[in-house]
Amino acid sequence: MTTQTVQTDHPQVCVHTRLTDEVEDWKIQRSLQLVREMGAATVVDFFPWAYIEGSPGAYDWHHPDRILAYAHEQGIQVIARLGLVPDWARPKASVQQTSLNSLTPAHYADYARFVGAFAARYRGTVTALIAWNEPNLSFEWGYRSVAPAEYIDFLRHVYAAAHAANPDVIVLGGALAPTLSERVAADISQSAYIELVDLREHPLALHQERRTTSDGHSRGGNDEHSREDAHPHGDGDRAAARHALIIEEWLPSHFQDERGLMRVPWSR
Secondary structure, three states: OOOOOOOOOOOOEEEEEOOOOOOOHHHHHHHHHHHHHHHOOEEEEEEEEEOOOEEEEEOOOOOHHHHHHHHHOOOOOOEEEEOOOOHOOOOOOOOOOOOOOOOOOHHHHHHHHHHHHHHHHHHHEEEEEEEOOOOOHHHHHOOOOOOOHHHHHHHHHHHHHHHOOOOOOOOEEEEOOOOOOOOOHHHHOOOOOOOEEEEOOHHHHHHHHOOOOOOOOOEOOOOOHOOOOOOOOOHHHHHOOOOOOEEEOOOOOHEEEOOOOOOOOOOO
C-alpha cells in the first residue's frame, strides 16, 4: 500500500488516539485515516505493558505492530505512552489497596527493561516514548504517594534503558494532572533529568532545534536548567541531562511564568 502524506498547515497538532483495545483492523485504519484527513501528523497512543509482557521476558508484539504499521501507511508519526502494570509486577489486591497502575521501586528495573525492548523493536518507527501518566497522582501508582524525587529516579532507569536500545529516542515525562495546589514542584523542575519546556513550542520541534555541543551531544536551548552542571550520578547522568526529557502536557496559562515556562504544582 502506498504511504499517504499528511497535508497540514499546523504540524504541531497531535491527537491522542486510543486504539489499544480495537479488535478489528478496519477500525484502526479508519481512525488513523480520519486523523490524517484532519491534518494531524502525530498521534499519541497507549501501549499497555501488561498486554505486551504477560510474563517476565515474554513479549507479544502483535497489537503494537499493526497499529504502527497502519500509522505508517497514513504517514503519521506515533508517540508511544507506556504504562499499565502486568499482574506479575504489581502487589496483590488481597494484600493491599492497589490498582492496575501499581508499580513499586522494586519493579522499576522491570519496567525499564520493557521500555528498552520497545525502543529496540521500534527503532526508526517510534521516535518518542512517554514514561508513565500523570505521575503526580497517587492513583497512577496504585494509591501510593510518589514524590518528585522518586519519579526522577524512575526516569533515570527508563532513560538509560531506552537510550541503550535506541540513542535517538526522545523520552518524555508523563503528562501531569492539573491540580488545585499552588505548591511548585521545585525539586523536579531543578532535576538533571527534566528540562523546562517553553509551552509555545511543540515538543518534537524543540528536540529538533537543539544545538550540538563539541562532544556530539544534543542540548536544549538557553534556559538555565540546560547548563552542564556536575551531577551526582556520574558521566552517564551528565549525558542524560544533555537530552531534554520533556513533560508532555500543555498546561493552563496560570501554570506558566512570565517567560512561558511551566512551573507545575505536584500534588495529590
